Amino acid sequence: MFGLKSLLRRPPARPEALWLDEPDALARVERAPVSEAAKQAARDLIVDGFTVLRGAIPGELCQQVIDDYARYGAENADYVAANLDELAREKRLVNFHHWSKAEEAIATDAGVMSVLDFLFGERACVYTSLTFKYGTQQPIHRDTPHFATWPGSRFFGVWTALEDTPPEAGPLMYVRGGHRFPVEPRPVFEAVQAEHPDWTREDQLNLALDRWNGLIIQQAPDHGELVVAPIRRGDVAIWHPQLPHGGSPAQDPTRTRWSVVVHCAPEGVQVHQHDRFFTHAGPGAPPDRYRFREAHGRKIALAGEVAYQA
Ligand SMILES: O=C(O)CCC(=O)C(=O)O
Numbered sequence: 001m002f003g004l005k006s007l008l009r010r011p012p013a014r015p016e017a018l019w020l021d022e023p024d025a026l027a028r029v030e031r032a033p034v035s036e037a038a039k040q041a042a043r044d045l046i047v048d049g050f051t052v053l054r055g056a057i058p059g060e061l062c063q064q065v066i067d068d069y070a071r072y073g074a075e076n077a078d079y080v081a082a083n084l085d086e087l088a089r090e091k092r093l094v095n096f097h098h099w100s101k102a103e104e105a106i107a108t109d110a111g112v113m114s115v116l117d118f119l120f121g122e123r124a125c126v127y128t129s130l131t132f133k134y135g136t137q138q139p140i141h142r143d144t145p146h147f148a149t150w151p152g153s154r155f156f157g158v159w160t161a162l163e164d165t166p167p168e169a170g171p172l173m174y175v176r177g178g179h180r181f182p183v184e185p186r187p188v189f190e191a192v193q194a195e196h197p198d199w200t201r202e203d204q205l206n207l208a209l210d211r212w213n214g215l216i217i218q219q220a221p222d223h224g225e226l227v228v229a230p231i232r233r234g235d236v237a238i239w240h241p242q243l244p245h246g247g248s249p250a251q252d253p254t255r256t257r258w259s260v261v262v263h264c265a266p267e268g269v270q271v272h273q274h275d276r277f278f279t280h281a282g283p284g285a286p287p288d289r290y291r292f293r294e295a296h297g298r299k300i301a302l303a304g305e306v307a308y309q310a
Helices: 004-009 025-031 036-047 059-075 077-081 101-107 110-120 185-195 201-223 274-279
Strands: 050-053 124-134 156-161 172-175 226-228 236-239 245-247 256-266 292-295 298-301
Touching: 025 036, 036 050, 036 110, 036 236, 050 110, 059 077, 059 101, 059 124, 059 256, 101 124, 101 256, 110 124, 110 156, 110 236, 110 256, 172 201, 185 201, 185 274, 201 274
Parallel strands: 124 298
Antiparallel strands: 050 236, 124 256, 156 236, 156 256, 172 226, 172 245, 292 298
16 A cells, blocks of 8 residues: 555656656556545646646635735835836736735645645645736746756646636636647757857846747647636646746736736745756755745745835
């Protein structure tokens, strides 16, 4: 009889891969002593790279986050006014879970976290979050440059709809099954360095990021169909760290699409940014970057303040 710990602690054949990416992952799901909901999430992530936990978060808690955001806006009116886009909409707010107890409760929800524990094969924690009032209309991308880990792929985007997502507000979209094709970062960066040896490192990294994102956009359609996810208030979408995804175009960009994405990693794995993604050779991790606080029995990284994203 397998225990959950022995099942999940077995190191993956490739240390870079999540156990979900191993050839026997589907069989391992069936043997695991976890809930059917957790098993279905794992099956979806193995096959599609995307899953939705329907109704995982109570609607009242979703509304409390929206109410907290209004209070935050009232208390920080000048800061909000200085962070509007060309349509006079607030930009995305980073790390609101440090201000809003309701968002902190969503970020550390016991049911969702236990699914993540299973998906990582290790205890999950909260790294950072983004709160969206409007659809992002973000082009298809992978999250890995911004959430780089050693070993690799120890990251999930955990996206909660705070209201039903109206089609005209630009729902979440993803490339079903697009989480398997490799695009190596270092050759991209080395090519940029060779072409522009006199540029600053920051400019080289930014161009490498643009080119790497371009390769994902170019190659993703060959690996799966583009799917728009119908997501309702309280549903929680989880995507595989390598899944190409984004925000679909909004027919009405002034329509709200309240949502929060929490960025989660295992407790023992620190998350790094695009400089390390392109330059760190591994296999060991770069030095730790942040410490933790704790809430609802989960670790929450002290990795940045509440702030609108530039
Ligand atoms: O919410 C969206 O529209 C897209 C979010 C996204 O792509 C991300 O957070 O990485």
